[in-house]
Amino acid sequence: MDLGELVSCVGSLSCLVTQVSAGLTIGLLLFLVASGLTLIFGVLGLVNFAHGTLYMLGAYFALSAYAATGSFLVSTLAGTLGVATFGLLIERTLFRRIYGADVLMQLLVCYALILIMDDVVKIIWGGDFLKMDMPDTFRRPPFIIGGGIVPLFYLVLFGVTLAVALLLALCMGRTRFGRTVRAAAVNSTMVASLGVNTNMVFAAVFAIGAALAGLAGALSAPIRSVVPGAGVSILIESFIVTVIGGMGSIGGALVAALLIGLTRSFGSIGFPLFTEGLMFLMMAVVLLLKPSGLAGKHPA
Amino acid sequence: MMLKTHPGGPSRRGILMASAGLGAVAVTGFPMIASGQGRRPIRIGMPTILSGRVAQLGISSRDAVLMEVDKFNAEGGLDGRPIEMIIRDSRGVPAEAARLAREMISDGVDILFDGEPSSGGFAVHEVVRETGTLTLHINTETSAMSADPRQRFWNAFRVARQGIHDSVAGGVYAAEIVKARNLRRWMTISPDYAYGRDTTAEFVEYLRYFTPDVQVVGETWPKLFQPDYTENVTRLAQGRPQAVYSCLWAGDLVAFVEQAALYGLFSQSQYFAVNMADYTTLKQIKQLPRGVHSGNRYLSSYPPQPANAAFARDYNRRFNNYPTNWAWQAATAVHLTTAALKKVGGTDPRQLAAALKGLTIDSPFGADGKVTMRAEDQTLVGYAIGWGTTIPTEPYVEGIQTANWSQIFQLEQEWKKGKGWA
Structure with a gap:
């Protein structure tokens, strides 16, 4: 524990800029994954334990697309749309059969998918870790703002993830599709009786959730190792976010993800040996004080 | 907005229990079925990591072993008895490595090559302590594995570099740079497990031995296989050290270097990354920073010997890849084992262990x-x-400045005495 260092950091503009920008960026990336997870859970009642696999596939699709085209835009789109398509495929063939089923059945199906896709990835891309390149533009020296360090690529990540978060909020809160989704989450039978094809709505929701995970994987690929099984650790963090935020709450997931990002960022200064533990501590405190999560409305 | 769950869907309690179940399954893994029953070959079992972030550890160990075993078999083996390798993937889970070792031993392997890093190596070590199987640890670099007398027993050998040797050599090298450039403020970033902790402590010990006024002003300990290093990188940025030591390795080191480069850290500080100079890392970093200080893990150009260059060439030709530190260690394990087998003329573990002790080979x-x-x-x-x-x-x-083994032996002995191990 180094509280003196933490106090000194909070009192220093350069430290605040560096840590806050890094914490928000990592938090927003985490939000992309967690929002898909919570969206799918909230609407479909499915605890998608294979959500991390979608993140991993996004990274691999992006890596291959970048190697083929050298375009960051194309690789990001390939990761996002490729995983959305894959999500649609598994939703229609697999997951629609287990909506509302016992959680152990869902776990079994998801775990099978994790194992199968890890092996498929090994067959196609190999078992070793890979690294995706990035455009030279993103490798320019970092910006110095108020003495703090902000890399250009992190600004790009921040901008893209924030835009997607806002777009998701608009889509779910202000559009006819969003209203239909929320209505279907409350009572899908009633929505179907009004002439809405709820199967299509469910498929679309799953595809959007998958696309968000794929986008997170694609955006992370240039700065993280791309490897079979990469989804496991991100899945654990995403579950922490959904539990803290309130399961099914996208707004709660956003707040929780940013909190996790900032906690990790400042925790590395003040609690360098307990950064990981801080996340779980935060989850425990939230569960004790508000068992349904920060934005949860339903008792556990 | 709040989205409601399907009626009758899973509860939060159920999800948490299922998450725990998923974790438990991930840790223990599903049972694997051993195969490879042969006639009368010499059977060597090898648990190692063949998938995941450090798959190259196991893949390159396996490839080097197979290449050298094939040579031995092509030359007639041990009086006509070939070596048969039985190699299984532990996925980097120590409990799985220990389980695989037990399975191989119960299947009757003659020798075990433990291809695990320190995290799984100690788990396998405890298994073979109990079973008395002749074992060569080929990737465990934590010094205590052989330096601590409590960890030592007749049937376990280490055929790998070790932290204390690298740390003494690194300390001597770094001290020269410290004196020349006046680098007094240091920070460290190393993986948070036995190898990372021990090796970092040993490096700092020898750095201070030669340059006592060096100060370590901060340290950061990412988890092994951590996906993101931003928090560690910003911690280093805040500390503004003149020099940084790291024993991160493989995919972890690559991810760290990429993120640290974006923050411009390599232009701010001198970096001493003991595990950088290995093709696994060098080939994957998209823009390798110039001027990072590194120990040699494996380089075809060092040691500058024709046999080393030939090993790299043969390996590259056969596997379309470059050898690694783990590859030379694995090849050396085969060289030592086959030399001992020839010396003994059989597979009696006690005799083989006696033959291995003190054995010197080209x-x-x-x-x-x-x-x-x-x-x-x-x-x-x-x-x-x-x-x-x-x-x-x-x-x-x-x-490249070559380390002096006489100096390493002398300081290693003092280090052991300090630990009460000699």
Whole structure:
């Protein structure tokens, strides 16, 4: 524990800029994954334990697309749309059969998918870790703002993830599709009786959730190792976010993800040996004080 | 907005229980079925990591073992008895490595090559302590494995470099740079497990031994296989050290270097990354920073011997890839084992262990063309150790300064005495 260092950091503009920008960026990336997870859970009642696999596939699709085209835009789109398509495929063939089923059945199906896709990835891309390149533009020296360090690529990540978060909020809160989704989450039978094809709505929701995970994987690929099984650790963090935020709450997931990002960022200064533990501590405190999560409305 | 769950869907309690179940399954894994029953070959089992972030550890170990075993078999084996390798993937889970080792032993392997890093190596070590199987640890670099007398028993040998040797060599090298450039403020970033903790402490100990006024002003300990290093990178940025030491390795080191480069850290501080100079890392970093100080893990150009270059060429031709540090260690394990087998003329573990103790063989990877299995602590010595600085293109490291083994032996002995191990 180094509280003196933490106090000194909070009192220093350069430290605040560096840590806050890094914490928000990592938090927003985490939000992309967690929002898909919570969206799918909230609407479909499915605890998608294979959500991390979608993140991993996004990274691999992006890596291959970048190697083929050298375009960051194309690789990001390939990761996002490729995983959305894959999500649609598994939703229609697999997951629609287990909506509302016992959680152990869902776990079994998801775990099978994790194992199968890890092996498929090994067959196609190999078992070793890979690294995706990035455009030279993103490798320019970092910006110095108020003495703090902000890399250009992190600004790009921040901008893209924030835009997607806002777009998701608009889509779910202000559009006819969003209203239909929320209505279907409350009572899908009633929505179907009004002439809405709820199967299509469910498929679309799953595809959007998958696309968000794929986008997170694609955006992370240039700065993280791309490897079979990469989804496991991100899945654990995403579950922490959904539990803290309130399961099914996208707004709660956003707040929780940013909190996790900032906690990790400042925790590395003040609690360098307990950064990981801080996340779980935060989850425990939230569960004790508000068992349904920060934005949860339903008792556990 | 709040989205409601399907009526009758899973509860939060159920989800948490299922998450715990998923974790438990991930840790223990599903049972694997052993195969490879042969006629009368010499059977060597090898648990190692063949998938995941450090798959190259196991893949390159396996490839090097197979290449050298094939040579031995092509020359007639041991009086017509070939070596048969049984190699299984532990996925980097220590419990799985221990389970695989038990399975192989119960299937009747004659010898075990433990291809795990320190995290799983100690788990396998405890298994073979109990079973008395002749075992060569080929990737465990944590010094305590052989230096601590409590960890030592007759049937376990280490055929790998070890932290204390690298740390003494690194300390000597770094001290020269410290004196020349006045680098007093240091920070460290190393993986948070036995190897990372021990090796970092040993490096700092020898850095201070030669330059006592060095200060370590901060340290950060990412988890092994951590996906993101931003928090560690910003911690280093805040500390503004003049020099940084790291024993991160493989995919973890690559991810760290990429993120640290975006923050411009390599232009702010001198970096001493003991595990950088290995093709696994060098080939994956998209823009290798110039001037990072690194120990040699494996380089075809060092030691500068024709046999070493030939090993790299043969390996590259066969596997379309470059050898690694783990590859030379695995090849050396085969060289030592086959030498002992020929000396004994059979597979009796006690006799083989006695033959291995103190055995010196010609080696492409030796500092002077030879390596020795030191008798007193059953660990490999005499392998080539050097430190130099990175350049972005082949041969990737230049200006390599060769470590002095006499100095390593002397300081290693003092270190053991300090620990009460000698």
